[in-house]
Amino acid sequence: MLTFFTIVAVLILIFIFSAWPKFGLYLIAFCLPIIGWDFYFKGLTLPLVDLLALLLLIAFLIRLFFKIIFKNQKKISIKWPLALPFFIFLLIALISSVFSSDPFYSLWYIIRWPLFLYFSYIFLPYNIIKDTKTLKKTIIATALGSFLVLIFGLFSLYGQNWQDSFFQLKSVSLFGIYLFGENHNLIAEYLNVGVFLILVLKFFEKKLRTKKILDLFFVIMAFGLVLTFSRAAWIVLFIQLIIYIWYYFRSKNHKPINIILTFLGILILLSPLLWKMEQYQVKNVSSTENRWLLTEIAVQAFYDKPYLGYGDGQFINLVDKNIRFKAKYGEAIDSHGVLQKVLAENGIFGLAAWLFIFVYLFKLFYKSLRLYQTRNPWLLPLFLSAGGALLFQIFNTSYYKGKVWLPITLCLSAIGLLEEYYAKKSKQTKN
Numbered sequence: 001m002l003t004f005f006t007i008v009a010v011l012i013l014i015f016i017f018s019a020w021p022k023f024g025l026y027l028i029a030f031c032l033p034i035i036g037w038d039f040y041f042k043g044l045t046l047p048l049v050d051l052l053a054l055l056l057l058i059a060f061l062i063r064l065f066f067k068i069i070f071k072n073q074k075k076i077s078i079k080w081p082l083a084l085p086f087f088i089f090l091l092i093a094l095i096s097s098v099f100s101s102d103p104f105y106s107l108w109y110i111i112r113w114p115l116f117l118y119f120s121y122i123f124l125p126y127n128i129i130k131d132t133k134t135l136k137k138t139i140i141a142t143a144l145g146s147f148l149v150l151i152f153g154l155f156s157l158y159g160q161n162w163q164d165s166f167f168q169l170k171s172v173s174l175f176g177i178y179l180f181g182e183n184h185n186l187i188a189e190y191l192n193v194g195v196f197l198i199l200v201l202k203f204f205e206k207k208l209r210t211k212k213i214l215d216l217f218f219v220i221m222a223f224g225l226v227l228t229f230s231r232a233a234w235i236v237l238f239i240q241l242i243i244y245i246w247y248y249f250r251s252k253n254h255k256p257i258n259i260i261l262t263f264l265g266i267l268i269l270l271s272p273l274l275w276k277m278e279q280y281q282v283k284n285v286s287s288t289e290n291r292w293l294l295t296e297i298a299v300q301a302f303y304d305k306p307y308l309g310y311g312d313g314q315f316i317n318l319v320d321k322n323i324r325f326k327a328k329y330g331e332a333i334d335s336h337g338v339l340q341k342v343l344a345e346n347g348i349f350g351l352a353a354w355l356f357i358f359v360y361l362f363k364l365f366y367k368s369l370r371l372y373q374t375r376n377p378w379l380l381p382l383f384l385s386a387g388g389a390l391l392f393q394i395f396n397t398s399y400y401k402g403k404v405w406l407p408i409t410l411c412l413s414a415i416g417l418l419e420e421y422y423a424k425k426s427k428q429t430k431n
Contacts, residue, residue: 014059017056021060025129025134029141031052031145032142032403033179049403053116057120082118093345093346096309099308102314110312113313120402122412125406126416129413131417139200139410142406142410147221184229186396188232188392191225192233192389195237199218237388239391240387290336297318297322297344308347315344316335361390364415372422389403389408
């Protein structure tokens with residue numbers, strides 16, 4: 001009976017997504033941080049958001065097939081964003097996996113993670129977002145998802161002893177399920193995304209009162225992010241704020257002293273929390289040693305197989321074979337940092353390909369800022385939101401997940417729409 005109702009629910013969702021793909025995209029954008037609610041099917045584990053993304057991808061292909069076969073549409077516009085750098089990385093990963101000790105497992109890992117990631121969170125949203133209205137609604141849905149994370153995090157403060165023990169925003173369970181994952185870093189990384197999406201919404205809004213409310217939400221979310229006491233989150237937020245404030249003061253022709261005074265004011269306000277963070281880090285030596293040992297394992301793997309690495313998905317097996325790690329920390333974990341993971345699994349060629357994706361995105365974002373930022377001030381916080389998600393993966397484990405890459409796709413879609421708009425406008429001016 002349960003199987004029957006599950007099949008019916010899946011078919012209904014595919015039908016809804018086929019008829020209204022934008023609704024499916026908004027639902028996925030809202031559910032991006034929900035990575036702890038898993039569904040199982042014959043050994044395959046899918047978090048809620050990945051299940052929705054898979055169903056939307058199937059619905060999109062059905063819709064495409066219907067247009068070609070029944071409506072006889074021969075010219076269908078399909079775009080492949082980020083195709084060159086991403087598929088170079090996939091090609092190297094594929095070659096690396098062929099020479100792996102367990103090639104079938106590594107090939108499956110490529111299909112399940114980086115390949116699924118590209119089609120579900122880059123290719124699919126980019127081809128659904130064809131106008132500014134859809135882009136804005138997707139940004140709103142993503143921002144609402146991050147605000148949901150903040151609300152759950154604030155609930156975690158209830159009952160914590162703020163004097164005698166260390167307090168911080170944590171993940172809380174709902175009916176025994178940790179919707180956003182159990183680790184506080186998983187909350188922090190998504191707040192790094194959401195905090196600047198609030199500013200994007202502020203630039204979209206015209207009413208002064210609503211702008212002030214969004215400013216308040218920005219401050220609350222930034223403060224909530226600080227209260228996670230995640231070292232990575234603090235570093236990423238600091239970099240995001242430096243870039244944003246620098247651009248802001250430069251556009252207003254303020255003197256450099258104003259930037260310095262602004263940051264001094266922020267440091268003074270945060271000084272009690274900085275003292276608390278120092279206390280926390282004294283108690284957090286084990287976590288630091290854990291990360292350092294993972295780095296040592298990655299470097300040793302690079303020395304053993306420097307060119308193509310051990311193959312995709314093999315990092316956790318390398319950790320499992322490390323006697324020091326098993327004796328001290330128990331169960332093996334995946335790499336806490338995308339660079340060391342790629343270095344161990346795909347070697348120097350894979351790392352070069354991954355860095356090429358970084359450089360490609362950086363150049364594209366920087367070029368777009370120079371061309372469009374003055375007339376579209378919402379573009380900078382949108383880039384900072386996506387950049388924060390990507391930068392966080394130097395320290396965390398979500399490098400192949402939608403909550404990192406959909407914000408990047410929103411940036412790519414925004415750039416594509418702006419290019420079309422200004423190209424059309426320039427053509428009209430010439431005529």
